Each structure stands twice: as structure tokens, then as C-alpha cells.
Amino acid sequence: xxxxxxxxxxxxxxxxxxxxxxxxxxxxxxxxxxxxxxxxxxxxxxxxxxxxxxxxxxxxxxxxxxxxxxxxxxxxxxxxxxxxxxxxxxxxxxxxxxxxxxxxxxxxxxxxxxxxxxxxxxxxxxxxxxxxxxxxxxxxxxxxxxxxxxxxxxxxxxxxxxxxxxxxxxxxxxxxxxxxxxxxxxxxxxxxxxxxxxxxxxxxxxxxxxxxxxxxxxxxxxxxxxxxxxxxxxxxxxxxxxxxxxxxxxxxxxxxxxxxxxxxxxxxxxxxx
DNA sequence: CGCTTTGTTGAAAT
DNA sequence: TATTTCAACAAAGC
Numbered sequence: 001x002x003x004x005x006x007x008x009x010x011x012x013x014x015x016x017x018x019x020x021x022x023x024x025x026x027x028x029x030x031x032x033x034x035x036x037x038x039x040x041x042x043x044x045x046x047x048x049x050x051x052x053x054x055x056x057x058x059x060x061x062x063x064x065x066x067x068x069x070x071x072x073x074x075x076x077x078x079x080x081x082x083x084x085x086x087x088x089x090x091x092x093x094x095x096x097x098x099x100x101x102x103x104x105x106x107x108x109x110x111x112x113x114x115x116x117x118x119x120x121x122x123x124x125x126x127x128x129x130x131x132x133x134x135x136x137x138x139x140x141x142x143x144x145x146x147x148x149x150x151x152x153x154x155x156x157x158x159x160x161x162x163x164x165x166x167x168x169x170x171x172x173x174x175x176x177x178x179x180x181x182x183x184x185x186x187x188x189x190x191x192x193x194x195x196x197x198x199x200x201x202x203x204x205x206x207x208x209x210x211x212x213x214x215x216x217x218x219x220x221x222x223x224x225x226x227x228x229x230x231x232x233x234x235x236x237x238x239x240x241x242x243x244x245x246x247x248x249x250x251x252x253x254x255x256x257x258x259x260x261x262x263x264x265x266x267x268x269x270x271x272x273x
Numbered sequence: 274c275g276c277t278t279t280g281t282t283g284a285a286a287t
Numbered sequence: 288t289a290t291t292t293c294a295a296c297a298a299a300g301c
Contacts, residue, residue: 001278034297061279078278079299113298115279130280153287154292163280170279261294263277 002076004135004168005211007061009231010082010224015056017084022052022102023067032096035109036118041097047120048072060131060167064124073119073127074109080116081223082109131167135204140166142197149189149197156192157185158260168208172217172240175265177203179239184273185259185266210236239265 002010026044028035036044048067055066063082065072074082087095087108096114099107109116119126132148133139148165149156159165160174169177178185180203183196192200211217215224216231223230238248243256247267256265 075280077280112300113278115298117280152291158292161279260292 001078001170001172002061002080002216003170003173004058004061005173005208005233006216006224006231007058007063007076007168008212009216010076011056011058011063013225014082014084018053018065018101018107019056020052020054021105022050023048023072024100024102025049027098027100029092029095029098032114035096035111035114035116036120039120044118044120059124059127059134060163061170062127062131070120070122071124073121073124075117075119077111077113077115077117079112080109081111082107083225084108085227131163132165133167135166135168135208140201140204142194142201145197145200146192146194149192152189154189155185155259156183156187156189157262157264159189161260161262166204169204171262171264172237173207173211175240176207176238179267179271180207182270184271185257185264186273239267241265 026041026048028041033040047070051067051069053065054068057064057066061075063074063076074080076082084105084107086106087110091110094110094112095108096111096116097109097118101107109118133144149159152159157174157178160169160177161171175185177200181196181199183192183200211233214232214236215229217233217237218230239254242254243265244253246252247254247270250267250269252267252269254265255268256263258264
């Protein structure tokens with residue numbers, strides 16, 4: 001389940017491998033038309049052919065190939081993976097798109113669930129208008145959070161998952177951030193205090209940075225690199241996936257409930273309602 | 274069979 | 288009427 005730290009891990013791994021190479025063509029091995037959000041592989045090829053990959057960047061959970069002219073943007077959704085090693089024979093049925101590069105190497109998009117998406121565009125306006133701030137930017141302040149929260153009534157977890165407020169948090173890290181902040185997931189946004197917003201800001205940066213340092217969390221299916229390397233943040237999780245286990249702080253069993261249609265883990269003692 | 278995941282979508286609620 | 292929230296959806300493995 002790639003969230004911001006996982007996408008950043010992929011970006012760091014891939015950047016030195018594909019930068020300064022040119023794209024020769026785009027391919028859809030089977031008719032996975034939805035992967036390219038509307039356009040055909042042929043049309044995609046026409047738009048990116050012979051362009052060099054200048055930079056690999058990230059915005060929220062999106063991975064962006066900045067080309068000499070235009071952008072090629074990937075969203076991994078649940079099970080998407082991007083790598084350069086040639087897929088095994090059994091893996092080809094999950095390759096929903098691939099690109100041929102100028103040095104003869106390939107860039108493969110493997111996606112078991114096929115929820116992943118690839119977008120070709122001349123600018124990144126389409127993404128900027130839907131995403132909120134980057135968690136590592138100076139824009140993440142207690143004041144920003146409080147302003148975003150104060151007019152709303154929904155749960156604080158729902159707000160953390162809202163990509164138009166903060167881009168990059170998903171289910172795992174939202175639960176972890178709330179634990180570090182001592183906030184119950186169902187706390188109404190409007191009743192989150194300024195002091196708690198300060199705690200949230202610190203928890204968001206700390207959680208995401210630590211996860212990036214450890215190459216993300218491999219909980220179910222996240223691997224990166226050319227040899228299916230897993231992330232090491234799993235051992236650092238305080239609540240996610242620890243249902244029934246003792247809280248690391250107070251030994252109270254971790255509870256799992258359902259909030260905004262997502263599995264939600266918290267410590268009933270450290271995160272009182 | 275039902276549960277799981279994300280972001281979009283259109284509908285419903287406020 | 289406008290804003291905000293939410294259930295359904297898509298896909299397939301377990």
C-alpha cells in the first residue's frame with residue numbers, strides 16, 4: 001500500500017537508474033486501457049517519444065517523470081510497482097504498461113489489482129489543483145491545520161486522509177500519526193485544539209521521515225527495487241496491524257474499528273475519545 | 274463469499 | 288444553492 005514514504009523510496013531508488021535516458025515507446029501488453037486514463041499506448045508514445053527523463057520527482061503519492069517537454073505521472077494506488085528488471089514469465093500478466101528506453105532497458109509497471117494510473121500531460125496543473133500541501137514543506141503549520149479543520153465536522157482521521165488538505169498520508173500513517181498525537185481517530189476536526197495541531201504537525205513529519213529513512217513499510221505487498229526489497233518500518237508501527245497486542249506505551253490492547261470506511265487502529269487509553 | 278486497498282464520482286446530507 | 292461528507296465503484300487475491 002504505497003503511501004508517501006513508499007513512493008519516495010521508489011523515487012530515490014529509480015532516479016539514478018532512469019534519469020538522462022530517453023523514452024522510445026510506450027506499451028500496453030494487453031488491453032489495459034484504463035491504465036493510461038483514456039489515451040491509447042500509441043497516443044502516449046506519440047507524446048513522449050524521444051524525450052529525455054530529466055528528473056524524477058514526487059508530489060503526495062504521485063511519482064512524476066519530468067521530461068524534456070511534458071510530464072509522465074504514475075499513481076501506484078494499491079499494488080502498483082515500477083522497476084527496470086525484465087519481468088519473469090509469470091509476472092507478465094500483471095504488467096499493465098511498460099516503456100522502452102534509449103539504452104535498450106525497459107521501465108515496467110506491474111499492477112496486480114490494476115488500480116494504478118498513468119497520466120501524460122504538458123503541465124502539472126491538473127494535479128496541483130486537486131492536492132493539498134506537501135507534509136515536508138513550510139506550509140505544514142499548526143495554523144494551517146487548524147484553519148483546515150475548524151470549519152469541518154468530520155473525523156480527524158477523515159481529514160488526515162483527505163489529499164486536498166495534506167498530500168501523502170494513507171491509512172497506515174494516518175493511524176500512526178494519530179497515536180503519536182494522542183488523538184482518538186473519531187475526534188471531530190473542529191474540536192482539535194491548537195496545541196493538538198502542533199502535536200499533529202510534529203507527528204506527521206516524524207512518522208513520514210522515519211518511514212522514509214527505513215524505506216517504507218512492507219505490510220502486505222510493498223516491495224521496491226530490482227530484487228523485491230522490503231521496507232523496514234513495519235517493526236516501528238505502534239498501532240497499525242497490532243490489533244489485540246499491548247500498546248507499546250501502556251500495555252492496553254490495541255483496538256481495531258472502522259472509521260471513514262477504513263480499518264482503524266488505536267490505543268483506547270493513549271487516545272481517549 | 275466477503276474482506277481488503279485508493280482516488281474518483283455522483284449522490285446525499287447539512 | 289453551495290459546501291461537505293460519504294457510499295459505490297473498479298479489480299483480484301486471499
